[in-house]
Amino acid sequence: MPAAWTFAVARDDLARTTLVDGPVPEPADGEVLLRVDRVGLTANNVTYAVLGESMRYWEFFPPEPRGLAAGQGLVPLWGFAEVAVSTVQGIDTGQRLYGYLPPASHLVVRPVRVDATGFRDGAPHRAELPSPYNAYRLTTGDPAYRGDQEDLLILFRPLFFTSFMLADQLLDNDCHGATQLLLSSASSKTAYAAAFELRGRGPRLIGLTSAGNVAFTESLGCYDRVVSYDDVTALDVVPTVYLDLSGAPATRAAVRTHFGDRLVRDVAVGLTNQVPNAGAAGEVFFAPTQMRKRTTDWGRDGLDHRFSDAWHRFASAAAGWVDVETGHGPEALRAAWLDALAGRTPPRTGSVVQL
Numbered sequence: 001m002p003a004a005w006t007f008a009v010a011r012d013d014l015a016r017t018t019l020v021d022g023p024v025p026e027p028a029d030g031e032v033l034l035r036v037d038r039v040g041l042t043a044n045n046v047t048y049a050v051l052g053e054s055m056r057y058w059e060f061f062p063p064e065p066r067g068l069a070a071g072q073g074l075v076p077l078w079g080f081a082e083v084a085v086s087t088v089q090g091i092d093t094g095q096r097l098y099g100y101l102p103p104a105s106h107l108v109v110r111p112v113r114v115d116a117t118g119f120r121d122g123a124p125h126r127a128e129l130p131s132p133y134n135a136y137r138l139t140t141g142d143p144a145y146r147g148d149q150e151d152l153l154i155l156f157r158p159l160f161f162t163s164f165m166l167a168d169q170l171l172d173n174d175c176h177g178a179t180q181l182l183l184s185s186a187s188s189k190t191a192y193a194a195a196f197e198l199r200g201r202g203p204r205l206i207g208l209t210s211a212g213n214v215a216f217t218e219s220l221g222c223y224d225r226v227v228s229y230d231d232v233t234a235l236d237v238v239p240t241v242y243l244d245l246s247g248a249p250a251t252r253a254a255v256r257t258h259f260g261d262r263l264v265r266d267v268a269v270g271l272t273n274q275v276p277n278a279g280a281a282g283e284v285f286f287a288p289t290q291m292r293k294r295t296t297d298w299g300r301d302g303l304d305h306r307f308s309d310a311w312h313r314f315a316s317a318a319a320g321w322v323d324v325e326t327g328h329g330p331e332a333l334r335a336a337w338l339d340a341l342a343g344r345t346p347p348r349t350g351s352v353v354q355l
């Protein structure tokens with residue numbers, strides 16, 4: 001095992017991968033060296049790469065300081081890291097953190113706003129990037145953390161946060177008067193977590209998925225009805241909000257034709273099909289926007305506690321919906337990436353890598 005390594009993909013060909021070795025970086029004064037410990041991979045990470053230029057996801061972890069060319073990209077991952085070396089008061093060697101991490105053995109951060117819950121990376125290159133991605137949560141100051149649920153946090157936390165905020169925004173707006181919510185890529189974690197949050201709150205929940213994923217999606221019990229992409233025309237034409245996680249242009253077209261003026265909202269949430277199609281939607285959902293509203297309404301602690309209560313309810317159910325498959329080391333990370341990119345990971349599989 002090399003001292004330090006980085007896994008990168010070619011930005012113009014996400015299946016072309018590189019693994020480079022290097023020296024373990026040394027933190028300067030005011031910096032902390034994190035050892036990346038355990039991460040997950042879902043379709044969401046593929047979306048970060050597909051939108052790497054337009055949404056600036058490539059800028060979180062620049063390739064050049066790691067000896068990689070600018071045309072390479074480090075796909076952001078979510079997971080746990082440990083403090084390996086600290087030059088910052090209040091942050092100690094051995095502390096464990098959850099956050100946005102590079103596909104690499106190490107990350108140097110410049111902590112600011114250090115408190116009992118964690119810190120933010122104040123590195124200059126991250127200053128203009130969306131702030132929720134810059135927060136690192138200490139396991140000891142986090143009401144959502146439970147040691148025996150680390151893999152669920154790795155796989156679901158950012159997705160569930162999106163789902164929680166999406167459901168909250170819909171309910172906050174009386175679901176725009178819709179009696180039906182239609183979710184594409186209904187077998188995805190983000191979609192079924194949103195359905196879990198919205199279940200029993202008014203509108204009927206309809207899941208749209210691939211024919212091969214209908215049985216899995218039905219088995220979750222989150223949706224009132226699950227149909228395959230070919231069966232959009234079988235759905236009742238009632239006031240409907242379309243929550244699009246697939247981004248598939250053909251599905252959007254079929255939904256628009258079928259529902260006509262009964263389609264009260266068409267919201268782009270994701271793009272599991274890897275075709276940027278948000279421009280064709282009526283609006284784009286971006287969780288940090290609703291997060292800012294609720295931070296104002298409820299305060300940071302109020303939002304934190306509402307989120308962690310919802311998380312614990314969800315985690316108890318979701319533990320039975322995912323089979324965690326754990327790989328080890330950089331080659332397992334590469335394999336998990338290529339599977340996610342090719343859409344080969346079954347919806348029941350939760351891909352985790354111990355680095």
Ligand SMILES: NC(=O)c1ccc[n+]([C@@H]2O[C@H](COP(=O)([O-])OP(=O)(O)OC[C@H]3O[C@@H](n4cnc5c(N)ncnc54)[C@H](OP(=O)(O)O)[C@@H]3O)[C@@H](O)[C@H]2O)c1
Binds near residue numbers: 044047162190246268
């Ligand atoms: N707006 C936001 O703030 C936000 C936040 C979090 C996530 N998201 C987005 O939500 C989407 C779902 O993410 P996730 O991590 O929850 O997904 P996931 O659990 O990994 O979902 C896997 C599902 O996505 C579909 N899929 C995966 N690969 C595919 C491929 N190559 N081609 C076609 N379909 C494919 C399949 O669903 P079906 O067969 O059911 O189509 C598959 O079962 C992503 O696009 C993600 O970026 C958005």
